[in-house]
Amino acid sequence: MLEITPVLNGNRKEPLYLQLYTYIKDEIYSGNIAPSIRLPSVRKLSDYLQVSRNTIEAAYQQLVAEGYVESRPRSGLYVTPMDKEPLFLQNLLPVPSQSGNEWSRNEAGACLYDFKYGTIDPDSFPYAAWRKAINQCVHPDEQELLFYGEPIGEYGLRAQIASYLRQARGVSCCAEQIVLGAGTQQSLGMVCQLLGTDKRKIAMEEPGYDGARIVFENCGWSTAPIPLEDDGLSLEKLEKSEAKLVYVTPSHQFPYGMVMSITKRLKLLQWARECGGIIIEDDYDGEFRYTGKPIPSLQGLDAGENVIYMGTFSKSLLPSLRISYIVLPRRLMEEYKRKFGAYGQPVSRMQQKALQLFMESGEWERHIRRVRNIYHKRNFALLESIKTIMQEKVRIIGKDSGLHMLLEVRSRRSEEELIEAAEKYGVKVYPTSRYWVHPPKMGHPFILLGFGGLSEEKIEQGIRRLHEAWFS
Ligand SMILES: Cc1ncc(COP(=O)(O)O)c(C=O)c1O
Known part of the structure; x- marks a missing residue:
């Protein structure tokens, strides 16, 4: 029988089937279980590992669902051959080692350490509480949810969001000013249509969020890149640009991570x-935010007259939920209803209601407290690992908040070369040049590391490998 000898630990938080699934997946990745090999039958493996058949079945089902393994009728389960590699794996396949590096060859260099930005910690997702909220919605008492809802979103959820934003983010708002959307880009698209797509120019931080830039450009707006200073975008350059619209990330500049100073916030509001x-x-x-106090919103400083405030549940709860929101100044709200009153709401009504119940029950606050703590530890682990392992070979940018950091790598290699070198060591890190309209021609490259989806242990191991890849 094919040797499958994972160390399964019933005391771990992770269920046994997930431990087994991860083990087999990693063995397939690293080539220890070759393509086209038949996996042991459920019965045999369950006898051998002394775990229930359900555990084995659940692990196998997961492997099949993700395409690592395929089922052949009346024959069993086989490891998917290379030419049938699941699409999402293709980017992660080990790059053949050119340097002959033993480490990468032995361990096949599969991307075991993926510092992907935008990933959350899947183990912290409140499965039970969310399931309970969903179950409450899928019930004959909630038949209303089967029909079309309010175009701007369910009132109950908007009221919850308004209350949360007032308390936690210092936003000056009520439910009537909130419009729900299916993610930041969809919400931004609505903002563009609201403000008019006629030859408008919008100023943006440089570097800045490319996901927003593309929406503005697709809506026919031109973008004016405004360089950053230590405390946010340059107001002098903003004025010179003659743009009358500006998109900013003042609580945590994306991707640089700085906080816009209060002086600059007040000046920006004055500009508007x-x-x-x-x-x-x-x-x-x-x-x-991991050090100091949370940064209240810019919108709250102005009673919201000239600010369109936007938020999302993608980082705080779940990116796949696709729920975002806009808080509009009152005068624009009227205009919004006139223009889009006949549009359908893009977010499923059941998901809206589930989120509302989740927030009303206090689970949302508990969840935020819990994940803030987890991400704080991951942030610390990343910082400490970089400081002790890489020392002065890199400069860390944006370390106090969020779910990512930038590294300025003091190396002669280009961004692309650094990413490639990392991949050969099983580490996936990400480029930053796409965040610039005019990427800097001089100076060292910047690399983005997201840490939301990696445990502290994996973070430390990943940084060790990255160090080997870049500096050995
Ligand atoms: C600056 C910025 N805004 C918003 C988002 C979230 O977008 P969404 O709500 O579409 O998930 C991201 C995610 O990467 C981001 O970096």
Whole structure:
């Protein structure tokens, strides 16, 4: 029988089937279980490992669902051959070692350490509480949820969001000013249509969020990149740009991570008042600040007259939920209803209601407290690992909040070369050049590391490998 000898530990939080699934997946990745090999039958493996057949079946089902393994009728389960590699794996396949590096060859260099930005910790997702909320919605008492809802979103959820934003983010708002959307880009698209797509120019931080830039450009707006200073975008350059709209990430600049100073916030609000400008504030991960006090929103400083505030549940709860929100100044809210009153709401009504119940029950607050703690530890682990292992070979940028950091790598290699070198050592890190309209021609490359989806242990191991890849 094919040797499958995982160390399964019933005391771990992770269920046994997941431990087994991860073990087999990693063995397939690393080539220890070759393509086309038949996996042992459920009965045999369960006898051998002394775990229930359900555990084995669940692990196998997961492997089949993700395409690592395929079922052949009346024959059994076989490891998927290379030419049938699941699509999502293709990017992660080990790059053949050119340097002959033993480490990468032995361990096949599969990307075991993926510092992907935008990933959350899947083990912290409140499965039971979420399931309970969903079950409450899928019930004959809630038949209303089977029909079309309010175009701007369910009132109950909007009221919950408004109350949360007032308390936790200092946003000045009520439920009537909130419009729900299916993610930041969809919400931004609505903002563009609201403000008019006629030859408008919007200023953006440089570097800044490319996901927003593409929406503005697709809506026919031109973008004016405004360089960053230590405390946020340059107001002088903003004025010179003559744009009357600006998109900013003041609580945690994306991707650099700085906080916009209070002086600059007040000046920016003054700029908007004086020129009739509008500020779009994207508060995408304001929940996660690890040192000092949370940074209240820019919108709250102005009673929200010239600021369109935006937020998302992607970082704080679940990216696949696809729920975001806009808080509109009152005068724009009227305009919004006139223009889009006949549009359907893009977020499923059941998901909205489930989120509302989840928030009302206090689970949301508990969840935020719990994950803030987890991400704080991961943030610390990443910082400490980089400081002790890489020392002065890199400069860390944006270390106090959010779910990512940038590394300025003091190396002669390009961004692309650094990423490739890392991949050969089984580490996936990400480019930053796409965040610039005019990427800097001089200086060292910047690499993005997301840490939301990696345990502290994996973070430390990943940084060790990265160090080997870049500096050995
Ligand atoms: C600056 C910024 N805003 C918003 C988002 C979240 O977008 P969404 O709500 O579409 O998940 C991200 C995610 O990467 C981001 O980096």
